[in-house]
Amino acid sequence: MDPCIPFRPQRTAVSSLPIILVVDDERQSQEALRRVLSDEFRVLTASNASEAETVLSSEMVHAILCDQRMPGTQGVEFLKSVRERWPDPVRMIISGYTASEDIIAGINEAGIYQYITKPWEPDDLVRTIKEALTLLELQQANASASLDLKMAPAALETAVATKTTSLRRAHHFDRIVHHAKSPLADIIDMAGRVAAFDISVLITGESGTGKELLARAIHYNSPRGDKPFVVENCGALPDQLLESELFGCKKGAFTGAYEDRIGLFEQANGGTIFLDEIGETSPAFQVKLLRVLQEGEIRPLGARLTRKVDVRVIAATNRTLEDEVREKHFRRDLYYRLAAFPLHIPPLRERPMDIHLLAERLLAETRKGFGKPVRAFSDDALAVLKSYDWPGNVRELQNEIQRMVALAETDMLELELVSPRIRARACPGGRAIAESHQRRTLKDQVEALEAQILGDALTRHRWNISRVADELGLSRVGLRAKLNRYGLERTG
Ligand SMILES: Nc1ncnc2c1ncn2[C@@H]1O[C@H](COP(=O)(O)OP(=O)(O)OP(=O)(O)O)[C@@H](O)[C@H]1O
Ligand SMILES: [Mg+2]
Incomplete structure (x- = not known):
């Protein structure tokens, strides 16, 4: 749903020469290219598609020069598959033949930057590759933008500017759906006011409430909005990898550091870094992060020298960080550094007035995305959606609507398309079976679970009562009694 293409961390080699991969089955051609290119580039070679894939899996390749005529896969076909798995390297074809119609179609699909015909001029070839790498750099400078490398540099710069404007528009605070009376309205107002200033923001809220969405809106509506917005999920990695991702590393700094790596802090220079799941980090990592924030400089793992960085930090967590501080799981000094401006997004069940608007927006987006x-x-479907308590918040609502649209056979989303588990736990016309889990009696909870299990089994067996009864060890009469009790019926 997010119109922005998420930033993919670049494994950028710090070694001075850009890496070119030559794919050609003829040793002589490989050697000729190596001779011409090795002054300016680090040249790696492969004799066929599978060797090339091995190189691409282990090296940060900047550009690929591929022969069109190879035994097995043709060059263009191969580059098409490369584009899917490794979209970043600039792709170029070398061929002794002029391009035929089908090759031209393939060139577009494979996003090939240049079709070089044999015999090539050494100086021309080096110049072409250098131009391609300049484009790659420009493209990476605006990390959030996915741009077509076939454009000339001037056109590319204009495209970067246009892309930035459209990113700002796509991430405007207006795009965060909420009712005027929602508690979210105040949060968005506060976020809009703090966006312009270089203050660290800590966004808290349950999973799926829109923390990243808000972080992006703050970035793209700040003076840093035309610089990168870089995301790191701090909960997903062990300390050493997290440090190398964020601060960078020198080749060999630890087992597995096969190459120099520029950290995300450096890649985000001038822009914003979004440190998601900050509450999951270890005390040892917290000390290191605190030092970076205090000193405004990073030291890549294994490096001797530090580098200055100018990055705004927005952190997020679904934990209550004050509690973590009290329980000494999170450093107090780091907490105050990150939470200069705290923002809390309430869960969807505390702002039911937003559900209708969100459902409409998500339906519009899904309809467009799925082309249905x-x-x-229908009124009763909406009533059920509005009365459910959405423990997975907006993301769960989004998933539910996508599921409904995918299954829809008419132009209306009817009640029967709502997942049985949601139908079972919601009471149309009122709030969900219970407002909060604490206040639900054991009986309520057992019944909700029973209804959910029934609903899931019914969907799985397409309402074949005999099979469901069989699976759940009930008689058909017993099963029917339970369906009546929970109001589970196949509508439509
Ligand atoms: N108010 C909103 N208006 C429109 N879309 C929203 C809103 N809130 C959330 N979304 C959408 O819901 C999805 C989940 O939001 P997001 O990823 O920002 O949540 P999160 O709090 O970061 O979740 P997590 O803690 O699981 O990482 C996204 O696709 C986002 O665009
Ligand atoms: Mg998130």
């Missing part, structure tokens, strides 16, 4: 002419929700 689904018009609207």
Whole structure:
């Protein structure tokens, strides 16, 4: 749903020469290219597609020069598959033949930057590759933008500017759906006011409430909005890898550091880094992060020298960080550094007035994405969606609507398309079975679970009562009694 293409961390080699991969089955051609290119570039070679894939899996290749005529896969076909797995390197074809119609179509699909015909002029070839790498750099400078490398540099710069404007528009605070009376309105107002200033922001809220969405809006509406917005999920990696991702590393700094790596702090220079799941980090890592924030400089693992960085930090967590501080799981000094401006996004169940608007927006987006002419929700479907308590928040609502649209056979989203587990736990016309889990009696909870299990089994067996009864060890009569009790019926 997010219109922005998420930033993919670049494994950028710090070694001075850009890496060119030559794919050619003829040793002589490989050697000729190596001779011409090795002054300016680090040249790696492969004799076929599978060797080339091995190189691409282990090296940070900047550009690929591929022969069109190879035994097995043709060059263009191969580059098409490369584009899917490794979209970053600039792709170029060398061929002794002029391009035929089908090759031209393939060139577009493979996003090939240049079709070089044999015999090539050494100086021309070096110049072409250098130009291609300049484009690659420009493209990486605006890390959030995915741009077509076939453009000339001037056109590319204009495209970067246009892309930045459209990113700013796509991430405007207006795009965060909420009702005027929602508690979210105040949060968005505060976020809009702090965006302009270089203050660290800590966003808290349950999973799926829109923390990253808000962080992006703050970045793209700040003076840093035309610089990179870089995301790191701090909960997903062990300390050493997290440090090398964030601060960079020198080749050999630890087992597995096969190459020099520029850290995300450096890649985000001038922009914003979003440190998601900050509450999951270890005390040892917290000390290191604190030092970086205090001193404004990073030291890549294994490096002797530090580097200055100018990065705004927005952190997020679904934990209550004050509690973590009290329990000494999170450093107090780091907490105050990160939470200069705290923002809390309430869960969806505390702002039910947003559900209708969100459902409509998500339906519009899904309809467009799936290309299905689904018009609207039926009243009873909407009533159920509005009365459910959405423990997975907006993301769960989004998943539910995508599921409904995918299954829809008419232009209306009817009640029967709502997942049985949601139908079972919601009471149309009122709030969900219970407002909060604490206040639900054991009986309520057992019944909700029973209804959910029934609903799931019914969906799995497409409402074949005999099979469901069989699976759950019930008689058909017993099963029917339970369906009546929970109001589970196949509508439509
Ligand atoms: N108010 C909103 N308006 C429109 N879309 C929203 C809103 N809130 C959340 N979303 C959408 O819901 C999805 C989840 O949001 P997001 O990833 O920002 O949540 P999160 O709090 O970062 O979740 P997690 O803690 O699981 O990482 C995204 O696709 C986001 O665009
Ligand atoms: Mg998130």
